[in-house]
Amino acid sequence: MLGLGVLSLVLGFVDHTTSWLDGSRSALTVALTPIVVTADLPNRSVRGIQGIFSSREDLRRRVTGLESELIFLRVKTEKMAALISENNRLRGLLGSAAKLQDNVLVAELMGVNPDPEEQEVVIDKGSEDSVFVGQPVLDSRGLVGQVVEVSPFSSRVLLISDERHSVPVQVLRSNLRFIAQGTGIGQQLELQHVHSTADIKVGDQLLSSGLGNRFPVGYPVGVVDKVAFKPGKPFAEVLAKPNAQLDRFRHVLLVFTESRVAEETNTSSGKGDDRGG
C-alpha cells in the first residue's frame, strides 16, 4: 500500500512539474476512448432519434432556412473579401504586414469534464489532425478556449470561463486593453485591473487583442454586462458574458494561423540547415 501510494505521489509530482508523462497519458487516452464514446451514447442516440422522427415538412423548412442563411452569409463574405483586400492595401501603405486568413478545422464535442469546477471539454480531433497544445478554439459566435492536452484522436480544451484561464482582450469602442479571466461557474469573465476612470460601459464588445501570441487578433470574446465602481477599491469590478455559447455548442473550430505555419517552416528549415552543416 505504501509503495503504491508513494508511487502515485511521485507520478503526480512528475506529471505536475515535467512533461515526461504526456506520451503515456496520450496513449492511455486512446485506450480509454471507448469509455468516453460510450458515455456520450445517450446524447448521441437522442439526437439520432430526433433525426429519425423529424417530419418531411420540418426538414424542408430547415433546408430552406439554411439555404437563405447561406446566401446571406455568401453576400457578406463577398463584401468581406473586398474589405480584406482594401485593408491589406492600406496596411501595405502603412508598411505593416498584411493580415492573413486563418484556416479552421471543425471538431465535434465528445465529452465534458464532469467536475463543475473545471470548465473543460473533450473534442474529437487530435494530433493526427495536427492539433497542437495552445491552439485557439472558436465557435460560430466567438472565442471558446484553447487546447491544453492532445492525444492522437482527441484533445482537451480549456474554456475561457475556467478560473485558470485568462485571455488578453481589447474593447472595440475605446481600444483599451485588459486581461479577461474566467470565473469558474456561471459562464462569466472578469476584467482584471480596470482603473475606475477607464472608459468602459455595459454593452461594450471585447475582442481578442492578440497580445501574448496565443489567440489571433480580432475574434469576439465577450460583451460587458456589469460595471461597478466601488469607492475605496483601487479597481472597478467589470464582468463580461462570453460571446461563445460555452454550455451548448456541439461543434467548434480549431484555428490554424498562418504565422504559426510560417514559424514551423522556419524552424524545420533551420533544423535542415543544422543537419546539412
Add this chain to the structure above:
Amino acid sequence: MIVVADNETGGLVTIWITIIAGMVLAVVPMPQFVPVELGFLRPDWVAMVLVYWIIALPHRVGILTAWLAGIAVDVLLGSLIGQHALSYVLIAYVAASLYQRLRMFSVWQQAAVLFALLGLNQLAGFWIESIAGLAGWSFWYLLPALSGAFLWPWVFLMLRSLRRWIGMT
C-alpha cells in the same frame, strides 16, 4: 451468461466490466437542462464499485486493482496522474482492513462508513490538487461523498445480485 463458478478469469472480467461501467458513469455528460451545480452531486462511482468488490472478494480485488483504476480515472478526467490513484489506494487500504467488520453491518451502517471513506477519497484528491496549487477548499467537495453514501444501498444490492447470479465467490 455462462455461470463461471471458480473461474478466475471470468470473475476478473466481470469485476473490470463493473469498474469500467463506473468510469462511464463518471464521465457521462449531463443533459443541457440540468443546472451545472448539480454536477457537484455526482458520486465517485468507481470508488464505490471498488469498495464493494474489496468487501465482497478481498482476495481478488485489492490495492493494486484500485491503483490501476485510479490511473485510468486520472487519464479520463485529465487530472494529475496519480491523484485518483492515491486516493483509491487509500480507501482500498482502509476498506481491505475493515472488510470483516463491514460485512456484518446493515446496509445503512455501511452507507455511513462509505460516507467516511468517500470523504477521505475527496480529501486525498483535494490534498494533491492543493499541493499542485490547483484548488481552494470548500465544503462542496464533500457533496459527492454524501450522495455516494445515499446511493450505496442500491449499488450494494445491484452488485451483490450480480455477484450471486454469476456465482463468484
